[in-house]
Amino acid sequence: MRTRKFESETKPSLVPPIVAGLVSLVLPGFGHMLARAFGKGLTLFLSIVAMTGLWIWRVRLEARREVDFLAMFQKSIQLRPILLIILILIVLIYLWIAYDAYKTADKRKKPKSGFLWLLVFISFFLLGWQIGEIQPATLITEGKNSFPLLSRVLWPWEKAIYRPEEYLTGYAEVVIPCTEGVELEPVVVEEGDPVVTITPTCGNLSEIDGDPGTTLTMTGSGFLPNTETEIWWIDQVQNKFRHRAAGDYVKVTTDENGSFSLDVVIPYRVIPATNEEGYVVWRLQGSQLASVGEPVPSEELLLAIEKMIETIFLGMMSTIFGIILSVPISFLAARNLMSANKITLAIYFVVRFVLNIIRSIEPLVWAVIAIIAVGLGPFAGIIALTIHGIAALGKLYSEAIESIDSGPLEAINATGANWLQLVWYGVIPQIIPPFVSFTIYRWDINVRMSTVIGMVGGGGIGYLLVQWIRLLDYRSAGIAIWFIAITVAILDYVSAEIRARFV
Amino acid sequence: MLEIRHLTKIYDDGTVALRDVSFSVPDGEFLVVIGLSGSGKSTLLRCINRLIDPTEGEILWDGEDLAKLKGDDLRKVRRHIGMIFQQFNLVKRSSVLTNVMAGRLGYTSTWRSISGQFSQKDQQMARDALERLGLTDQTDKRADELSGGQQQRVGIARALMQEPKMILADEPVASLDPVLAHSILQHLERLNKEDKMTIICSLHYLDLVQRYSTSVIGLKDGRVVYQGSSADVRNITDAQFKSIYGEEAERMGGIVGELTTEEKGAA
Incomplete structure (x- = not known):
């Protein structure tokens, strides 16, 4: 800004205004350069090149199948009208640049370029909108479909409890086909179990594409009231299948007394008796699913607690390793301790440089590297967080050392204390509060990270969370999210308390 | 008897802080060093107990050249030279008692001092020092909970723990209001008169200099430009005053009490 002003006031344009304008029509921005507004010309040139390039990219992307560019253009405009608006803006900017170059070269008139820059900004904004595939409408149209899923995440606690269930069954026996002289032994029913009776107690099978079999009347009592009951056929060697009628499983719901009555046609499916026996005994069973005993914590809940504990300790261990390794390093990275001579100063710069590089690489990347090195599991996570923690704590610690007050050191030196006494009485009391504060802050970060x-795959609850999300088990994922949120909130509070106490 | 001979200090960046400074201080003096900021007062005081290493010259104290001392010998001499500072230089987060005990470090083994096992005698000494300075109630408070005047008294108590023969005071009252300034200087005066300690103190205000000093030296640009007794300072001439504080300086209050030209204009 300063140089442009300086140039426009003192140095005349190299070319007449009309030439500057024409040059800009050929190469946008070059007219400004000739008019001694080099920076502005270059910026405009790069802007319009970038805009046009991005626009072409998006047009090709939207109409990939078309070969001819014109067809591509038409297709993409049809799909994304915003691309047409951007094109109009680019053309407008192109013309405006030429006009602006003309004005810039004309010494008497100062161009007002504010609107040109605004157009440039709007074009980039619209390009960004298009590239980012921003569609606020989907938030409303698609968003409402997610409510059932989100509600499971928000209130997942149904899944936290498991009620053990058992089948409540009662049966009676049927002889197929009816055979003279076969006496069925009475079914032993224990106290409190359901009772099932069948009349008649024998019958014939249905025939395939033929006569229906004998119709039995099955009555049950002593079941749970108002509960769905399944009907099963079971033979003497415990082969079993569910009774069907017209292809569907038969279900019967008990009345308020826990009783039901049902007509059952003996299906063809029931295995006929061999010739030697002449008959076969089948059980017809009514069966209900009933919860028994006290509710217990579910497997998912226990797993989430286990992994949450693992996560907290993962954070703790990486913090401890981080402290142990970063304390000595922080002394090497403290300028006030290292500026004594050129060698120590060189060490200081090298250490600082390395710490900066390590810190600029995300813990996530370190985790991937650590997983390659030591495999999946919490150890990889600990390595990743430790490495990043060393760099982060090293910087914070060294800054704490750099900012200690040298006055007390001078005073303690003046009493005739030796070096160790100086460190113990002068340095340590000054660096403990920031060290404690940074350490707890780091622990906080490490657990969150x-x-x-x-x-x-670096161990901890995150692994579980991703698994559950991929299995679309949103209730379990919700439990994991709740645990993370609760832990982080508690940790936040505790760390704030401890820091307030120490500083 | 402290004798400074041809003391010169040139800092690494080339700043000359002291140029060929020579003077002597008999035992039991209350020597006040006056001069502008940057005239070399602090450097001079710090050269005496070697917080700053002089470039050239001798610092003879009872015949021993402090400028040549190193390591343990230097620490043993430092034990006998107490020092108090403009900013008090207490460890703010440590208790008053810990700060005071720090004065005893030179007499205590490393292990005992780090584990905090000071002898009964030292602990009694600390109680006495705190009582003498009226700090008995503040013993267990953190140093930064105290007011400025109290903090400076802790600084004096710390110096007292060294059983010093000499106390260096680097602008001890520059951060305090006038009432507290008198209180602190009265403590120093008592140490000077009752305990026969030599006091070397840098001060800004001439009325304080006249009130407390037994002798005075003036520094300007690292040179001694004025030497006199307490009586001489009472009768300091304008020429002498300007030689210390520069041609631009005008004396205010003090003895002559003339208005500066600007103030005349304003009035």
């Missing part, structure tokens, strides 16, 4: 690290 370890949930993310888990997603790539």
Whole structure:
């Protein structure tokens, strides 16, 4: 800005205004350069080149199948009208640049370029909108479909409890086909179990594409009231199948007394008796699913608790390793301790440089590297967080050392104390509060990060969370999310408390 | 008897802080060093107990050249030279007692001091020092909970723990209001008169200099430009004053109490 002003006031344009304008029509921005507004010309040139390039890219992307560019253009405009608006803006900017170059070269008139820059900004904004595939409408149209899923995530606790269930059954026996002299032994019913009776107690099978079999009347009592009951056929060697009528499983719902009555046609499916026996005994069973005993924590809940504990300790261990390794490094990275001579100063710069590089690489990337090195599991996560923690804590610690007050050190030196006494009485009391504060802050970060690290396989609850999300088990995922949120909130509070106490 | 001979200090960046400074201080003096900021007062005081290493010259104290001391010998001499500072230089987060005990470090083995096992005698000494400075109630407070005047008294108590023969005071009252300034200087005066300690103190205000000093030296640009007794300072001339504080300086209050030209204009 400063140089442009300077140039426009003192140095005349190299070319007449009309030439600057024409040059800009050929090469946008070059007219400004000739008019001694080099920076502005270059910026405009790069802007319009970038815009046009991005626009062409998006047009080709939207109409990939078309070969001819014109067809491509028509197709893409049809699909995304916003591309047409952007094109109009680009043309407008192109013309405006030429006009602006003309004005810039004309010494008497100062061009007002504010609107041109606004157009440039709007074009980039619209390009960004298109590239980002921003569609706010989907938030409303698609978003409402997610409510059932989201509600499972928000309130997942049904899944946290498991009620053990058992089948409540009662049966009676049928002889097929009816055979003279076969006496069925009475079914032993224990106290409290359901009772089933069948009349008649014998009958014939249905025939395929033929006569229906004998119709039995099955009555049950002592079942759970108002509960769906399944009907099963079971033979003497415990082969079983569910009774069907017209292809569907038969279900009967008990009345308020726990009783039901049902007509059952003996299906053809029931295995006929061999010749030697002449008959076969089948059981007809009514069966209800009933919860028994006290509700217990579900497997998912226990797993989430286990992994949450793993996560907290993952964070703790990486913090401890981070402290142990970063404390000595922080002394090497403290300028006030290392500026004594050129060698130590060189060490200082090298250490700082390495710490900066390590810190600029995300823990997630370190986790992927660690997983390659030591395999999946919490150890990889600990390595990743430790490496990143060393760099982060090293910087914070060294800054704490750099900012200690040298006055007390001078005073303690003046009493005739030796070096160790100086460190113990002068340095340590000053660096403990920031060290404690940074350490707890780091623990906080590490626990939070370890949930993310888990997603790539570095152990902890994150791994579980990703698994459950991929299995579309949103209730279990919800439990994991709740645990993470609760833990982070507690940790946040505790760390704030401890820091307030120490600083 | 402290004798400074041809003391010169040139910092690494080339700043000359002291140029060929020579003077002597008999035992039991209350020597006040005056001069502008940057005239070398702090450097001079810090050269005496070697917080700053002088470039050239001798610092003879009872015949021993402090400028040549190193390591343990230096620490043993430092034990006998207490020092108090403009910013008090207490460890803010440590208790008053810990700060005071720090004065005893030179007499205590490393292990005992780190584990905090000071002898009964030292602990009694600390109680006495705190009582003498009226800090008994503040013993267990953190140093930064105290007011400025109290903090400076802790600084004096710390110096007292060294059983010093000499106390260096680097602008001890520059951060305090006038009432507290007198209180602190009265403590120093008592140490000077009752305990026969040599005091070397840098001060800004001439009225304080006249009130407390037994002798005065003036520094300007690292050179001694004025030497006199307490009586001489009372009768300091304008020429002498300007030689210390520069041609631009005008004396305010103090003895002459003339208005500056600007103030005349404003009035």
